[in-house]
Amino acid sequence: MAMTIGGKTPQSIEIDGKAVQSLAIGGEVVWSQQEQVDYFYIQNAYNGPNTVILTKTGSPTTGSTLEWSTDQETWGTVAYDSNNQLEIPLASQYDKVYFRSTDGFSSSNNNYYVFSSSQSINAGGDIWTLIDFTSEIVPDVPEYGFYRLFYNCSTLIEVLDLSIPNISDNGLSTCFTGCTSLTTGPDLSNVTSVGNGGLRSCFYNCTALMTAPDLSNVTSVGNYGLSTCFGSCTSLTTAPDLSNVTSVGNYGLQTCFRSCTSLTTAPDLSNVTSVGDSGLYSCFNGCTSLTTGPDLSNVTSVGNSGLAQCFQGCENLGEATAPNISNLTVNYVLANWLNGAGTQATGTKVVRVPTGATINTGDSGIPSGWTRVNY
DSSP, rough: OOBBBBBOOOOEEEEEEEEEEEEEEEEEEEEEEEOOOEEEEEEOOOSSEEEEEEEESSSSSSOOEEEEESSSSOOOOOOOOTTTEEEEEEEEEEEEEEOOOSOOOOBBBEEEEEEEEEEHHHOOOEHHHHHOOOOOOOOOOTTTTTTTTTTTTTTTEEEOOOOOBBBBBTTTTTTTTTTTTTOOOOBTOOEEEOOTTTTTTTTTTOOTBBBOOOOOOEEEEEEETTTTTTTTTTTTOBBBOOTOOOOOOOTTTTTTTTTOOOOOOOOOOTTTTTTTTTTTTTTTOOTTTOBBBBOOTOOOOOEETTHHHTTTTOOOOOOEOOOSSSSSSSSTTTTTTTTTTTTTTTEEEEEEOTTTOOOOTTSBBBBBTTEEEEE
């Protein structure tokens, strides 16, 4: 026997002003407090009617159990029109639509789902409920799990309390690309590793993004893991905390902050010991407000073109630190890394180099007008 009120199971019960955990009648438990699931949701941020649109591309092998609800009690199976879209009207500001699944979401770069809307929206909740809301253990974001989730969604304003667990290969690739109204990214503080392509182009061209997500617990970045992640985020002033990262894979931070013209502070990379092929290639290219590069003095292994074009066009740059290897002239490690850098900087411009290391002169080493300082 289960207790209902008005045909619905109550979410909470109070007796004499105190919440109870369970209620029994004749020795039989008819109601017990259930742990609330914080379903992924989209909220109407517009002062008026809005329409949330879910578009399916290709034939995802997962997501067949995807459901939606506006009250978290009555759930409907997602059904698409002839354009492979589901349109859900939200009548008033702050109205929400919730989504959940038990068998995953997007599955590849040809088979995925995209959210959009007719007017401004916010997003929040536990994103993993799109993977399996019944799981007792928070699952990792699977491969391509949230690929293009809000791709070019110019109406997305805020990500309120969107909590994201660990990220597998391409898990959030291009997730928020082109969200030109987004000002703050999701909570990534639970992420400890970023798989191959995990955050590739995730926030690319988010021109209103001012605050980067918390990446302070990430210890490793896979191949292409953060490639172009914040590229062209022209309002971003401070890079995310990467102080616990120890290894950067091939192309791991390639063009990560390229053309972030407002970026004044580089990420802390002082614990990184290895950088793969093109790992920091063109990483800060065009960051015209950046004055000091990251400390790379603990990097003892660098792949081909590891820092090529890294600070190209950083016209206000006054300090750069080379990795801690004895020969900085081989394998194009510093190819054009300071090309066009420091042209507007004032005071002494410094390149920090390991004592006794061999380094070229010019843009692929120590440019004219720059001073070598050993460390």
